[in-house]
Amino acid sequence: KNKDYNVLCFFTKRVKTVSGAPVETIAPIAPGRTIFGNAFDVYGFDHAAIFQHQRKRAKEMRTSYLEYGMGAAVYNILDADNMEAVLNDQNLITKSIVYNFLKPALRTGLLTSTDKKWHSRRKMITPTFHFNILSQFEEIFKAESIKFVQQFAKDTEIDISLSELIPRFTLNSICETAMGIKLDDMAEQGDRYRDNFSMIEKCFIRRVSNPLLWFDKIYNMFVASEFESAFRGVHEFSSEIIAKRRTLLEHEIKTRMDQQTPDEDIYINKKQRFAMLDTLIFAEQDGLIDHRGICEEVDTLMFEGFDTTSIGLIFGLMNASLNPEAQRKCYEELSEHIADDLSNVDVNQLSKLKYMDCFVKETMRLFPSVPIMARQTVRETQLSNGLILPPYTQIVMHVFDVHRNPKHWSHPDEFQPERFLPENYQDRHTYAYVPFSAGQRNCIGQKYAMLEMKTLLVVLLKQFEVLPLVDPKEFVFHTGITLRTKNNVKVKLVRRQQN
Numbered sequence: 468k469n470k471d472y473n474v475l476c477f478f479t480k481r482v483k484t485v486s487g488a489p490v491e492t493i494a495p496i497a498p499g500r501t502i503f504g505n506a507f508d509v510y511g512f513d514h515a516a517i518f519q520h521q522r523k524r525a526k527e528m529r530t531s532y533l534e535y536g537m538g539a540a541v542y543n544i545l546d547a548d549n550m551e552a553v554l555n556d557q558n559l560i561t562k563s564i565v566y567n568f569l570k571p572a573l574r575t576g577l578l579t580s581t582d583k584k585w586h587s588r589r590k591m592i593t594p595t596f597h598f599n600i601l602s603q604f605e606e607i608f609k610a611e612s613i614k615f616v617q618q619f620a621k622d623t624e625i626d627i628s629l630s631e632l633i634p635r636f637t638l639n640s641i642c643e644t645a646m647g648i649k650l651d652d653m654a655e656q657g658d659r660y661r662d663n664f665s666m667i668e669k670c671f672i673r674r675v676s677n678p679l680l681w682f683d684k685i686y687n688m689f690v691a692s693e694f695e696s697a698f699r700g701v702h703e704f705s706s707e708i709i710a711k712r713r714t715l716l717e718h719e720i721k722t723r724m725d726q727q728t729p730d731e732d733i734y735i736n737k738k739q740r741f742a743m744l745d746t747l748i749f750a751e752q753d754g755l756i757d758h759r760g761i762c763e764e765v766d767t768l769m770f771e772g773f774d775t776t777s778i779g780l781i782f783g784l785m786n787a788s789l790n791p792e793a794q795r796k797c798y799e800e801l802s803e804h805i806a807d808d809l810s811n812v813d814v815n816q817l818s819k820l821k822y823m824d825c826f827v828k829e830t831m832r833l834f835p836s837v838p839i840m841a842r843q844t845v846r847e848t849q850l851s852n853g854l855i856l857p858p859y860t861q862i863v864m865h866v867f868d869v870h871r872n873p874k875h876w877s878h879p880d881e882f883q884p885e886r887f888l889p890e891n892y893q894d895r896h897t898y899a900y901v902p903f904s905a906g907q908r909n910c911i912g913q914k915y916a917m918l919e920m921k922t923l924l925v926v927l928l929k930q931f932e933v934l935p936l937v938d939p940k941e942f943v944f945h946t947g948i949t950l951r952t953k954n955n956v957k958v959k960l961v962r963r964q965q966n
């Protein structure tokens with residue numbers, strides 16, 4: 468046995484310990500399916516099988532564990548201490564190799580880039596998520612939520628498929644807030660965009676499950692053509708949005724200049740808002756980003772912004788249907804703080820809904836939209852637990868398992884929003900709950916996401932009671948880029964009696 472390299476795993480450099488003790492004293496090594504270590508453990512697995520494999524392994528290993536894959540050690544994190552060590556390490560900001568599989572779609576936008584490029588883009592985009600801007604976006608969330616509920620205006624009772632309806636709502640919302648474009652007359656393109664993204668997710672899993680496809684050359688030669696039209700479709704959609712916004716913005720600036728009084732700054736106009744995309748277009752005029760860069764960030768924001776919140780809402784409404792007592796508490800709170808005609812729904816009023824906040828948080832604990840995050844070491848890295856990770860080690864943070872780790876959560880599989888009341892979380896490890904990640908590369912859109920999700924919940928629950936139509940025990944979960952179910956998630960809406 469070679470002590471520096473795992474020879475059968477394509478000469479993967481071994482993980483060591485500071486003390487020189489065997490690594491197993493700190494992290495167990497998962498048994499492999501073939502003689503090539505863990506390189507082919509998920510070979511040929513589909514979305515559902517990968518999900519099951521990861522859960523089974525978490526149950527068997529019970530603690531953060533090591534694997535040796537195709538040319539790389541893999542450190543799998545299942546607990547909050549290790550989560551903290553990785554997310555707080557300034558040197559661990561480079562995303563893992565699997566994020567490369569997203570690059571044909573997202574190129575190197577904020578999610579996938581690293582180092583200088585990531586720093587400068589993060590600085591450029593952060594102000595667009597400022598509190599004042601979010602409170603303007605709240606008007607759009609509210610209008611879109613009301614539009615969503617109006618679909619059922621004639622119904623006193625109706626069964627709906629959340630998996631089909633919610634993503635349309637979240638895509639509309641991101642396009643209007645971040646891009647300044649209403650999708651109303653582009654609904655069909657919107658649907659096609661979402662279909663294309665499902666294809667991209669298929670492509671992603673194909674590559675995750677076959678280490679030979681980790682090499683771009685092999686992927687390009689044998690597989691890329693199958694997915695080319697999906698990538699093209701996604702880019703065409705975002706290009707159309709950028710082109711539309713450029714025209715609108717030009718027009719808007721001209722109008723503002725015409726109406727401007729001498730001491731007025733046209734960029735600070737309280738009545739009319741600018742979209743996030745405008746910030747990028749202005750940065751382009753200052754030479755800080757080019758058209759290609761704008762496309763990267765638009766693709767990233769659209770993808771991150773519609774899919775994640777839609778998963779949060781789908782599971783949120785499902786949880787409301789399955790937990791009538793929790794739904795009742797949400798409704799009671801709404802009755803107290805939200806006017807029947809919804810006229811006072813704004814950021815300030817939403818912040819008073821303390822139980823709703825716990826409800827959404829508990830939903831994201833059990834069903835985190837991003838169930839896995841991953842990084843890689845770019846140099847030898849020592850962790851606080853005494854492991855020395857060689858360069859190119861893949862660090863996989865299993866958010867799904869950390870959120871259900873019995874070490875951090877009592878009755879981890881039960882839905883209990885009360886866990887998030889201040890008196891109940893004092894003793895909990897902060898990093899046991901990381902739906903939006905943490906540290907430097909945390910989610911830039913977390914406040915935006917919470918506002919959007921709460922607004923639709925408020926508008927819907929105010930008018931309808933949500934009853935169950937599915938049993939999550941029968942769900943087949945999928946590991947995609949985000950958390951998915953094979954089954955459509957459905958609920959029954961029953962109109963509330965107006966008092």
Ligand code: HEM
Pocket residue numbers: 562577578579589645767768771772773775776779835836837840841901902903904907908909910911912913915916
């Ligand atoms: C419930 C909704 C959401 C969840 C659970 C979520 C979760 C996350 C997580 C876990 C990350 C870190 C990913 C990683 O390290 O690989 C992330 C990053 C990111 N998210 Fe979100 N997100 C949500 C909504 C949004 C929204 C609405 C936007 C934009 C409008 C957004 C934009 C981003 C961006 C740009 C990044 C990359 C940030 C960086 O690396 O600097 N997210 N998100």
